[in-house]
Amino acid sequence: MKMMSDGTIPEHHPHCLGCGSENPAGMQLRTRLDGDVVRGEVTFDRRQQGAPGIAHGGAVATVLDDALGSVLVVLETPAVTANLNVSFRAPTLLHQPLHVEARVVERDGRKLHLSARLMDEQYTTLAEATALFLVVDVVHFTQGGEALPEAWSTWGSSTT
Numbered sequence: 109m110k111m112m113s114d115g116t117i118p119e120h121h122p123h124c125l126g127c128g129s130e131n132p133a134g135m136q137l138r139t140r141l142d143g144d145v146v147r148g149e150v151t152f153d154r155r156q157q158g159a160p161g162i163a164h165g166g167a168v169a170t171v172l173d174d175a176l177g178s179v180l181v182v183l184e185t186p187a188v189t190a191n192l193n194v195s196f197r198a199p200t201l202l203h204q205p206l207h208v209e210a211r212v213v214e215r216d217g218r219k220l221h222l223s224a225r226l227m228d229e230q231y232t233t234l235a236e237a238t239a240l241f242l243v244v245d246v247v248h249f250t251q252g253g254e255a256l257p258e259a260w261s262t263w264g265s266s267t268t
C-alpha cells in the first residue's frame with residue numbers, strides 16, 4: 109500500500125504521486141488510511157462557493173470523487189470513475205472543517221463499487237456518494253499526452 113508510516117496517504121491525490129499536479133479546484137483534501145477506510149479533512153472557501161456561504165454541489169462531488177480516487181492509491185489499482193451518484197443531505201458551509209471518508213463496498217471483476225461520505229465537524233452527513241469505478245490499463249492515462257508519475261509504474265495494471 110502506498111502510505112506513510114503514520115498512515116497518511118502521500119500527496120492524497122493520485123495525480124500528486126510524482127507528477128506535481130495540484131488538487132482539483134484548489135481544494136486541500138488530506139487523506140489517511142484507517143483500517144479499510146480512507147479518511148480525510150477538507151475545508152471549502154470562496155473558490156468553491158455556490159450560493160452565498162455554501163459550497164457548490166459540483167465542488168462537493170469533486171471532493172467525494174477525489175476521496176474515492178484515494179481508495180485507488182490504497183488498492184494500487186488504476187481505475188477511473190464510470191459513474192458517480194451524489195445525494196446532498198444538508199448544505200455544506202464554507203470555512204468549516206469537514207470530514208470525508210471513502211471505502212470499497214464490493215469488487216466484481218473490473219468493477220469497483222465504492223462509497224464516500226462528507227460530514228460536518230459533529231459527523232452529521234452532508235453528502236454521500238456511491239460510485240462505479242472501472243479498472244483500466246495504465247495506458248488509459250497516457251491519452252492526455254502527459255508523462256505519468258514514476259510511482260504509477262509499479263502499480264498493477266491488470267484489467268482482468
Ligand SMILES: CCCCCCCCCCCCCC(=O)SCCNC(=O)CCNC(=O)[C@H](O)C(C)(C)COP(=O)(O)OP(=O)(O)OC[C@H]1O[C@@H](n2cnc3c(N)ncnc32)[C@H](O)[C@@H]1OP(=O)(O)O
Nearest residue numbers: 122177180185186187188189190191242246260261263264
Ligand atoms: C499504475 C497506477 C495508476 C493509478 C492511477 C489511478 C488514479 C487515476 C486518477 C483517478 C482520479 C479520480 C477519478 C477520476 O476523476 S476519473 C475521470 C473521470 N472518468 C473518466 O474520464 C472515465 C471516462 N470513461 C471511460 O474511459 C470509459 O467509459 C470506461 C473506461 C469507464 C469504460 O469503458 P470500457 O470500454 O473499459 O468498459 P465498457 O464500456 O466495456 O464497460 C465495462 C462494464 O462496465 C459497465 N459500465 C461502463 N460504464 C458504466 C457506467 N457509466 N455506469 C454503469 N456501468 C457502466 C458496462 O456496462 C460493462 O458492464 P458488463 O456488461 O461487463 O457487465
